[in-house]
Amino acid sequence: MPEDQLFQEDFRAITAHLHQLVDRSQTDPVALLKILRFLEKLHQEVRELHFQSALPIHRHELYAMLREIEAEGGWPYIPRMQLREILSGEMQTPTAVDQLEGWDS
Numbered sequence: 001m002p003e004d005q006l007f008q009e010d011f012r013a014i015t016a017h018l019h020q021l022v023d024r025s026q027t028d029p030v031a032l033l034k035i036l037r038f039l040e041k042l043h044q045e046v047r048e049l050h051f052q053s054a055l056p057i058h059r060h061e062l063y064a065m066l067r068e069i070e071a072e073g074g075w076p077y078i079p080r081m082q083l084r085e086i087l088s089g090e091m092q093t094p095t096a097v098d099q100l101e102g103w104d105s
Helices: 003-024 029-054 059-071 083-090 094-098
Strands: none
Touching: 003 029
8 A cells, every 4th residue: 555545544543533532522622722732732743853854955855845845735834823813702892802902913
């Protein structure tokens, strides 16, 4: 079986398990936050401990990798919610959110 297919099977299994965790935690924002923190930490570990040391050192290999990254959608990124986004879902009065101007920058 080709390596890409093995990765896809592993990714499906990991995704299914994470969806089970999310489903169990659906109404618990603290549990969901723990899941997000875990994913962020894992992303950081893979990037810092494995990805950076695996980067090509030869110019042609690096160029080929950069073309692959561009073709596949860019660098992986895990965005964080801004305080404004969290509060705007809870507060109905725009004046309360407007008082936070500049806090999330």
